[in-house]
Amino acid sequence: MDTLFVSSADAAPQTGGAPDQDPILLDAYSNTVVNVARKVSPSVVQIKVSGRANPSTPGGRPGPARPDRGNNDGGTGSGFIISTDGYIITNNHVVAGATKIDVALPDRSDGPGRDFEATLIGRDPATDIAVIKIYADGLKAIRFADSKQVQVGQIAIAIGNPYGFQYSLTAGVVSALGRTLRSESGRLIDDVIQTDAALNPGNSGGPLVNSNGDVIGVNTAVILPAQGICFAVSSNLAALVAGKLIMHGRVRRGYLGIAGQLINLTERIKQYNQLTAKTGVMVASVEADGVAGNSELLQGDIIVGFNGQPVATVDDLHRLLTEDTIGRRIQLTVLRENRQQGIMVTPGEMQ
Numbered sequence: 001m002d003t004l005f006v007s008s009a010d011a012a013p014q015t016g017g018a019p020d021q022d023p024i025l026l027d028a029y030s031n032t033v034v035n036v037a038r039k040v041s042p043s044v045v046q047i048k049v050s051g052r053a054n055p056s057t058p059g060g061r062p063g064p065a066r067p068d069r070g071n072n073d074g075g076t077g078s079g080f081i082i083s084t085d086g087y088i089i090t091n092n093h094v095v096a097g098a099t100k101i102d103v104a105l106p107d108r109s110d111g112p113g114r115d116f117e118a119t120l121i122g123r124d125p126a127t128d129i130a131v132i133k134i135y136a137d138g139l140k141a142i143r144f145a146d147s148k149q150v151q152v153g154q155i156a157i158a159i160g161n162p163y164g165f166q167y168s169l170t171a172g173v174v175s176a177l178g179r180t181l182r183s184e185s186g187r188l189i190d191d192v193i194q195t196d197a198a199l200n201p202g203n204s205g206g207p208l209v210n211s212n213g214d215v216i217g218v219n220t221a222v223i224l225p226a227q228g229i230c231f232a233v234s235s236n237l238a239a240l241v242a243g244k245l246i247m248h249g250r251v252r253r254g255y256l257g258i259a260g261q262l263i264n265l266t267e268r269i270k271q272y273n274q275l276t277a278k279t280g281v282m283v284a285s286v287e288a289d290g291v292a293g294n295s296e297l298l299q300g301d302i303i304v305g306f307n308g309q310p311v312a313t314v315d316d317l318h319r320l321l322t323e324d325t326i327g328r329r330i331q332l333t334v335l336r337e338n339r340q341q342g343i344m345v346t347p348g349e350m351q
Helices: 022-043 235-248 267-273 314-320
Strands: 044-050 074-081 087-091 100-104 115-124 129-133 155-160 168-182 188-195 207-209 215-222 230-234 258-264 279-286 302-306 330-336 339-345
Touching: 022 044, 022 074, 022 155, 022 168, 022 207, 044 087, 074 155, 087 215, 087 235, 115 235, 129 235, 155 188, 155 215, 168 215, 188 215, 188 235, 188 314, 215 235, 230 235, 258 314, 267 339, 279 314, 302 314
Parallel strands: none
Antiparallel strands: 044 074, 044 100, 074 087, 087 129, 100 115, 115 129, 155 168, 155 207, 168 188, 188 230, 207 215, 215 230, 258 279, 279 302, 302 330, 330 339
16 A cells, blocks of 8 residues: 655655655754754854964964964954853964953843953963963853764864854864874874864864764864865863863973984894884984983984884874873883894973
8 A cells, every 4th residue: 555645735745665855854954053053152252362473374284274363463263161160172373372362252142242351271282272261150161072982974063253254153074083183383183083064264263063062173273275174173182181271281291302203114124123113213312401311312223112112103202202101210112223122211291
């Protein structure tokens, strides 16, 4: 027996098969985005900075999206409130070097938006995350989602202030996970989320949220002039860094006091020392400044291991030199005169 389906009052009956679901799906998608906008927009702020003497200009290469700057000493960006007592997350490159930071809150149903001067709590160039604070009442905080649960293809919604157009929303999907991005400090940011939700200068520091309106990332970068290739620092990393900035004003990292460069290892050296990596980090110079205990390291040593973990690049060293290594005796595995040996170092704290 055929079943009759009617999609609207004016539509003709259809027989058999499934009904045309497009209008229903479109409406469900629209409702999701509208609900997220209503939930998240009160927590998104516009940030205006001034007094910056020499703003960074990455100039079209992959890297942090620049805030829209009308002149050499100012700029704009986005941020979002993470606590009702006024802590706000944004990008380091939005507030770096600014002598004055102003925050504009969105308009409310009972009146216009409010403006406040913000205090810089701390910033971390290595992850492009910064925390500022305003003293205001009636603030609505946004929640973090677990970025480990994010999946490719899920809805991703960005809210920010591109080119100064306040509280603009764009929607797309998560395009890829596990990307790495080079920060302005030279370190790699791990577990970066790629999205096709359109980002422009001024979106920097705004939230990338899921269909529940919870933060899955902090919008931080675009590739120019590519279309639809945008990046966000994962929510788990952003929350971790923000917590350290609020508690200590900075993120502590280990420091070896060396200048290193990538070097290829010959097959003979690899086989003789039973190494799997094709490269290591050659010590170009050692800084005997007393910050790090590195007296056993010699110029020309090739670092291939750190505390039992393989080291193939300078980025590997950066990743392994965490806060927990500061002041601890750590064994480095080095190649000296092409032979593998262990030496002890004590990482200092990066200033």
